[in-house]
Amino acid sequence: MPNNLTTIEKYAFEKCSKLLEIILPVNVNVIGENVFMHCNQLEKIIVLSSNPPKLGGSLGISTTNIYVPAESVELYKTAPLWSDYTDKIFSVEEL
Numbered sequence: 001m002p003n004n005l006t007t008i009e010k011y012a013f014e015k016c017s018k019l020l021e022i023i024l025p026v027n028v029n030v031i032g033e034n035v036f037m038h039c040n041q042l043e044k045i046i047v048l049s050s051n052p053p054k055l056g057g058s059l060g061i062s063t064t065n066i067y068v069p070a071e072s073v074e075l076y077k078t079a080p081l082w083s084d085y086t087d088k089i090f091s092v093e094e095l
Contacts, residue, residue: 033057
């Protein structure tokens with residue numbers, strides 16, 4: 001994805017059955033709802049932004065792990081809607 005990407009529209013990757021991993025650039029500050037709905041093979045979402053992007057709703061994931069900058073793990077775990085994924089948020093250093 002381009003580094004200047006700031007918004008990921010809702011349902012952007014819906015039904016991308018071959019998507020295994022995705023890296024969201026540091027400038028992404030808005031993620032629409034259900035962007036990963038029915039991405040059944042998705043194992044990792046890596047979010048490079050230190051500040052949690054605003055979520056428009058559910059990410060549409062159930063088993064996918066989310067990796068964020070080490071210094072931001074707790075910030076993500078307590079951010080609105082990100083807190084729904086507390087048990088799935090880890091430091092990128094754990095990769």
